Amino acid sequence: MSAPRRNLPFRFIGKRILQAVLTILGIAIINFFLLQLAPGDAAEALAGEAGTADAGYLANLRREFGLDRPLWEQLATFLMRIATFNLGYSFRYGETISTLILSRLPATLLLMATSIVIALVIGILFGVTAARYFNRLPDRLISLVALLFYATPPFWIGLMMILVFSVWLGWAPTGGMRDITAPDGGIAGVFDIARHLALPALTQAFFYLAIYTRLVRAGMLEVLSLDYIRVARAKGISEQRVAYRHALRNAVLPLVTVVGTNIGGFLGGAVLTETVFSWPGIGRLMFDAMLQRDLNLLLSILVLSSVFVVIANLAVDLIYPVINPTVELR
């Protein structure tokens, strides 16, 4: 059934990894200069209100950043700290910032993965249906829904969903990731998290669902007019199979790249969703950092999120040739 998979040439992988490293370097430099824009001493800005209580923290920051040194030396120190994951210490949370962020990451990843899956499954279903009923009622309805989802502020959808499904109907909790009374593990524990996950994941999914619906619809319309679809029909294959096997496979491949570029969007959206639903991920952490004016924590989250996006895109680039046999690697 499966063809012998071609091995990715090492040169291709090496080139892409080098590009990724350069991108991360660039992002770190942008962050450094962003920090330079802040009014006052960088250490004060970094510490914000979180640091004012602690003079030792301030002194610590000044030493770590070498604020008395020339700019390029400060930059070098800054980059070294990022390269070694030495992002500093948060007094408020009593943890190093890297541990803090890593401990919040799984919740965000769970939320992100769930909403990506929801957006993809519904988006593909909608897109295929719209294309098959081109310019007829189902197509019109789906396009309208997609347009509405595209134009609605996601945090507002979140609030409205809490109103309807939590306050009025009582189907889902209003926020958080698990009940205090719920068991930690086992099926009951998983179910508890799923109950909390449903609304925020849907909220996050709506906007991307709209994008994927449009993309799949356009892709399907294009592919369905191609010769090999007529050939498939001439084989006696059912319309269902022609649409979902022959056409969809080709229409959906570009979507893989799009999902890769959307990862950053999902992370940014997480700040809103996690704030609305009190979901304990890095988005919520970023919001708290904003409230406390803790620039160091804030920028650390920004840098690490960007690194995450770079890695995700790298993964997509490496996976794409494997799932798309027509891509010839250079």
Added chain:
Amino acid sequence: MSAPLLSIADLKVRIRGNPQARLLRGVSLSIDRGETLAVVGESGCGKSLTSLAVMGLLPDGLEKSGGVIRFDGADLPVTDNEAMRKVRGRRIGMVFQEPMAALNPVFSIGDQVAEVIHEHEAVSHAAAMARVVDLLTQVQLPEPARIIHEYPHRLSGGQRQRVVIAMALACRPDLLIADEPTTALDVTVQAQIMRLLHDLQDDMGIAILLITHNLGLVAQMADRVAVMYAGRKVEEATTRMLFAAPQHPYTRGLLAATPRPGRRRPGEPPLTEIPGVVPAITEMPSGCRFRPRCMLASDICALEDPPFVDGVACHRAVSRELVP
């Protein structure tokens, strides 16, 4: 005399919701088992449309508005997609013009050929794959055991057309519709593919409906020829008769525009082409549709569409000119 394998009677196709836009105006054709019928004509004459109508695969926006298509003694339910699925690929195979675009880029060759077998027969995947290897051998592809794992973009145009032919023949159909099967290919490859089709026909005893504008192919392959112009059949004859004594001025024009090496006698005029083009569907002339391009046209030609009698639809056909 037994009934023909495929008979098309008075087939009409029009643009949906527009009764004036008649793309096929009563086409009748028939093919016996094992026979090759060539349908020739310029692009836009309706020859491909006829074959798509037989397959029940008319493009969106077109509809069959009349006529009967019978296949192997029964009516062919061309408007019933579900019923037609059992015919497509199993009883009637089809080969298209563009081999470069005819294969799905994301599935391996083996999977695509095996799909036809799986669709119509309950066989294990291993058995289907073994048959695919046999089929690829039959269409003379080198290293079939390797090719089943390849993807289309790794094959040449000629190789892809062989795959498409293997796909069309996978379930041993009774009829193969070949719509310009070699037009997109190099001349040397054209000859190979036509020889292949010819050999396969001898081996398997299938009938072939060959759609082409290339009269050279017709001379090589066909038992009989039907000439179409602007949505209807204007002449039909055995290949030998058609080439020897073409009746319709359009057929004569086609033949005069075809190079025939060694056949040109001294004094015979060189290649000539038919003046003008096929008129657009909305600008069809009254009477005989070939009239504006016809050098023999007379008053009667503007009055009525000539009936199809004695193998030709023309007021000024050679045979009729002879009989006073």
Added chain:
Amino acid sequence: MRSISFILRHWTTALGILLLAAVILMALTAHLVFPGDPYDMVGAPLTWPGESADTLLGTDSLGRDMAAGLFYGARVSLLVGFASALVAAIVGVLVGAFAGYYGGWTDDVLMRITELFQTTPQFMLALAVVAVLGPSVTVIILSLSAVSWPAVARLVRGEFMVMRERAFVHGCVVAGMSDLRIIFAQILPNVLPVIIVMSTILVATAILMESALSFLGFGDPNVLTWGTMIGMGRGQLRDAWYIIAIPGVALLLTALALNLVGEGLNDALNPRLKQRKG
């Protein structure tokens, strides 16, 4: 008769124009219809819409007029939306035009930089800029343009790469026209339709992002925005959900209007796409 059928065929565009005109009208007349400060208390707190003739859309938890907030909020939304889209379009066009026209290492460098901005999660970057420079309308406009220009740059670059190969551009080169003149006087006018369509969508996105910033409490504290209204209404979700619903619908309709207008412009200005739709 003809114009009626035209409007029917393009009723979505017409709807978009109508909605957008309504929002613009609200923004322009805010100080006439509601002369006071929208932050002032004008009635009993938590008056439901329709309950009092003075405040048709009700009041929030501090007795402020929802309708006034809606009118003044339209100002901020449109100002931020259009201004940041304009800045983003200018930066994006400059970067994209040079990258696409010159190609080679210019393209490489410019596109690497563009990629950096695209890699960083947009909303997080906007938040960080606001955190560093402090929340004011100007900073918010800057932060939103900082995250929106890369998309314009990519689009313009692609168009310029295609245009560069056109015969008329070769003609200009042969005629000795300067690069800058070719870019801005010859190619840019041809690319403008695509940029205009994209900018419409950018305005919508910027409006939504501004509302998200102010919803989180990081909007300009001196002006009342729809996002701020939603953010302040969160506490009353249970018993006074209209405080959230009303500005939310206003946001939705504004973004919808811009998208519809964008689609209409696309149909009207890009014959290429229209053809492909068949």
